[in-house]
Amino acid sequence: DTAVSQTPKYLVTQMGNDKSIKCEQNLGHDTMYWYKQDSKKFLKIMFSYNNKELIINETVPNRFSPKSPDKAHLNLHINSLELGDSAVYFCASSFTQAGEQFFGPGTRLTVL
């Protein structure tokens, strides 16, 4: 069984649209994250939630809004998509705020 899963795996959309990426973990972890990997493979944290509470919010445009309905889910909603949002988005989770992070398979977002 997949520990950290993301849907969809691929997302192609037009500029200006609003889209969501979903993440679920079945590891019983308390902390979940969103990372963005750009075309040069540079990986940077965007958000982190612990027990449904936002604990890290990097300098991400407010068009990006994470939502954690429960500990096992952390979704990422993006409004008014721009070309520069094209990237691979990885979800991750950890047992505690300092624990090993397990990554999902990624969602490749392409904005046309």
Add this chain to the structure above:
Amino acid sequence: GEDVEQSLFLSVREGDSSVINCTYTDSSSTYLYWYKQEPGAGLQLLTYIFSNMDMKQDQRLTVLLNKKDKHLSLRIADTQTGDSAIYFCARDTGGGNKLTFGTGTQLKVEL
């Protein structure tokens, strides 16, 4: 430059040892990590080292940490074609749960 830097590419022959290097500027981390990313896949944690250690060995992997020079390395012994991937070093921040990743090193293993 970036906080955590790595060389972009490394090419080795199968059976040789690979050494992937990483330098960082902020020495406040508790742990430093090595992740592997295969094509089209997520990141897989390979190993990690506590910041007060100098070396950690885990089967074919050896991690060396030089705190004075702020240098971390990953040695892969007997490199195999299945080791071809991008390798990222990462450090946690003082708070523990925010990882800052290096720029990644693409390892290519040739027959």
